[in-house]
Amino acid sequence: MSAHPGDAPLTAANNIQPFFVLHKAAAAAASSVPSSRTRRRIDASLPSSPNPKSAKRPRDVDAQDEEDSELYEQLRLEAFHRIWSRIQSTIDEVLRGINLKLFDQVLQWVQESFSAIRAVAKPCHDEVRQPYPLLTDVICRRIPTAFVLTKNAEFVDDITTFRDLAGHLQSSGCHLAKLSAAEFSVKHGIGGCFRSLLRQLLSDVPDVADVSALASWYCEAENYDQPIIVIIDDLEQCSGDVLGELVMMLSEWVIKIPIFFVMGIATTLDAPKKLLSSEALQQLEPCKLTLGSPSDRMNALVEAILVKPCAGFCISHEVTMFLRNYFFRHDGTITSFISALKLACSKHFSMEPLSFLCMGVLEEDCEEFWHDKFEALPQVIQKYAFALPSCTSATNLSHSSNDMVKGLCTLLKLQKDWSSVLLCMYEAGRHDKVQLLDIFCEAVNPDLQTQNVSNAEPPVFKLNIEKLSGMKSGSGKVYMAQVMNAIRYLPMETLLHVLEVWSIHLRGMSEINDKVKELQSTTIDADTARATKEKWNRRSTGSTGNATAPLNEKVALLLQDITRH
Incomplete structure (x- = not known):
């Protein structure tokens, strides 16, 4: 499948060229392969013509069929691009919304840490330019560090998260440098790591890259009143010795140059203790933050792109089970789930003759x-x-x-x-x-x-x-x-909240929504709900078995009834 000119270059994760068959056969193979695979597939699936002489059609009819085949092949290709573009934009929007809470927490932590640093001392420009750190208390030389627990089994899902985090912080005025685990290798050492940091901040990196060059840059008027955030998205893959050396070096300058770390951790929050020396750990002022779990993100994506008809594209039970099993039993990454979904989408548009009609969902007047x-x-x-x-x-x-x-x-x-x-x-x-x-x-x-x-x-x-x-x-x-x-067996207050959410979901189904409102009317306010809850708790304590409240039973019966229709 050829990408649009504006698309990003294909990578191993999203290149589905071997599986997408909307392209025509290669010219070199014209002698042995029919010129239109799609036409052959459609013809094979169409009911056979009742006319036994249809095999002896005139050449102009064959030419017209060939032209129609190419036209609808192109329509399906266009439909695939438009539908997948809608799905991809929905995915991006959902993940951005989930991550935004974490991004705001990180930004708040940055602002509070910067205020704390400035409360200790605010050196003048001449002091910052001096090629040595300020002599301050040991506590004041600790670098504010946010450890972000991502809980992802594979790093591939974290790439987008930390890229968007960098953009969020940068748009808020922070200076940004993003270092990969490869830059914290023994091969490159502290020199290569620090030079990479300088290249992202300074327009002209000196031959001898040291902290004084960074200090001179920071004391410039346009740079001085904002912190420098260094994002390390995959802490566990870094060389502990190189990272520890960078921490020790920058901690001496933290008052002059307010540099903060944001480090991504995929496994547990104990990872820094296993990686860094105790001396390096003592130079960090940690703050622990957690990204939403992969399951939370998966639930949000399933709702947005599979449950809700965002683009008119549905998947079968077989494909759903494949995606589910692959996610939960293998690498558990959102990225692989999306790639598999894209493959299912491409297969649908390559095999279904009428699949291009899905584009109608995206049109303002779908009926027309x-x-x-x-x-x-x-x-x-x-x-x-x-x-x-x-x-x-x-x-x-x-x-x-x-x-x-x-x-x-x-x-x-x-x-x-x-x-x-x-x-x-x-x-x-x-x-x-x-x-x-x-x-x-x-x-x-x-x-x-x-x-x-x-x-x-x-x-x-x-x-x-x-x-x-x-x-x-x-x-x-x-x-x-x-x-x-x-x-x-839901508690009464939880059950009332569930009914409230149901009334929102069922706005377009008036008959069922009326039944939900009728159940809601059985309790007038929160005080009545608590009184009802206590009443049923007393009854269940004095009875045998697990008795359930009548409202719970009515709600369960209502859900059972609507799932049968």
Whole structure:
């Protein structure tokens, strides 16, 4: 797959060239391979023509088919780029929102540390220019250091986090230098490490790179009133000796040159003790911060790109299980999850003849887009669409573009309602540590459908179920059952909060939302809730078994009822 001119260079993580087949066959292979693989795939999937003489079509018909094939191949390629661009921007927005809380904490820590340093002493420019540190108390020579625990099994997920953190701090006025673990190697030593730091701050690095050069730069008017932040994103991979030497050197100058460290830690907060000498550790003033867990980030991504119809692209149960197992059982990285999702997306657009219609979701007037595109479809592809089981089983179809547009619009509404119910289930289950990806896997499992899709439902909806269901799994509703059980034993105040969130998710489903409001009305205020909670606690203490409050049972029954529709 050829990238757009503005795209970043392909890397091993995002290069899906071997798997993406929207390109035409190479010219050198024209003698042995048909000129359009996509056309052959579509033809193989279309119903055979009732005309036995169709194999002897005129050459101009073949040429027209070839032209149509190339046109729709290009449309699917364009659709892939647009849909994936929407998904990628959604991913970036979600991760940025999750990280923003940490970024604000780091910025607040920087500001407080800088104020503390300035409270000790504020040397004049002449003092800063002196080629030796100030003589101050030992405590004042400790470098403020934020240890950020990322909890990531692999460093690849941390790259984006610390890149965005650097941008956040820099936009707030801080001076930034970002050092990789490779720059803290024995091979480069302290000289190579410090020179790399200077190159990111000074426009002209002297031949002899020492701290006095940094001091001269810092005392310039435009640099003086802001701290210098040195970000080390992968502490565990650094050479402890080289890092320790840098710490010892800069600690002597911390009053003159307020340099602070931000160090990323993937494993435990004890990592610095294993890496640095006790002498170097004593020169650090630590602050411990924690990034959201990979599971928290995964839940947010699943909600934004899989549960909510952000771009009209769905994945099957088989693909969902692959993504889930790969994430939890292997490297546990968001990056690998996104790469696998991109591969699934590219495969969808390369194999599905009508997949380019997904672009309608991104259009301001999706109905007009779908109507125009479907009207322009060749007759053979229109027949292919209406020959699908979901269309042949539907009633009162005129086989017109209006039928297809109506079906697609209804599908969007059904997807939105389905998403709302799934989010309600997750809101209840997360209090029992149930992951959204686990619930999603069960929700898209065709073996766990409790009711067959009605013939009266729109043709595209059943097409979606059949085309996206993938391979079947024999697993039961383990996580959904866990959610139902968790609801029955939620504390009253937690249950009321769950109902409040449900009322937000179900705004587009008035009939069900009315039932939620009816349950909410059973308790008037927080005092009544606490009184009810105490009443049921007293009853359960004096009874046998695990009795549950009537409200909990009603909520569980309501969720069970709406998941069957």
